[in-house]
Amino acid sequence: MSDEDTQNFISLRSSAQMICENLNYAINTVLFGRVIFPPKSFKVNIQYGITLFILEDPIVKAFLDRLLRQIEEWIVQKKVFKLSLVIRKQENNEVVECWDFNIYYENGEPSLHKIKNKNIGRKDKQKIEEEIKDFMIQVDNMMACLPFKFCQCYFNILVHVNKDIQLPKNWMEVENLDVSNPKTITYDKTISTSLHKLETNVSCTKN
Secondary structure: OOHHHHHOEEEHHHHHHHHHHHHHHHHHHHHHHOOOOOHHHEEEEEEOOEEEEEEOOHHHHHHHHHHHHHHHHHHHOOOEEEEEEEEEEOOOOOEEEEEEEEEEEOOOOHHHHHHHOOOEEEOOHHHHHHHHHHHHHHHHHHHHHOOOOOOOEEEEEEEEEOOOOOOOOOOOOOOOOOOOOEEEEEOOOOEEOOOEEEEEEEEEEOO
16 A cells, blocks of 8 residues: 555544534535625635635634534434524524535545554545535625525524434524425535545525
């Protein structure tokens, strides 16, 4: 086995971290694009050759950090299958957009499972970075294509997990989301580590 092959090995933990890192980028991209917070609240972050805007609000950053750390653990345990970023109008709590980030579990590299005695993925790191770049560009481009009317909005995040999960303290179960007169669009760009795959669809209120 060559050094290049070894460099392309991906552990379960590093794959989960990669998925959560890009969930964070995607959430911040939507928060910036929908002006949930003033543009001056974001800092520029160049990643994968593209410009990303990351919120600097310490309260929201701490919330997202805690959330994504928990999701990372659940990904490792195969306990979570979707994160929904919900955009609501402040005046009446109406849902205007719901961004679903779907998490799928892949088989990795079965030939390595017996050798390493654990799940191992193998994929060219450059290929993964290209997928991340295309995925983030797609999230940004989506917003220009959706029938969104700018107004004062806020956001919620819903995490969809297996029924046997014991929720952490201060988490609560909620009803299924209802988008009025919805239009749902599924986009083709995905991120795959060979252990996990991330894809996106958006439901929005038709004008």
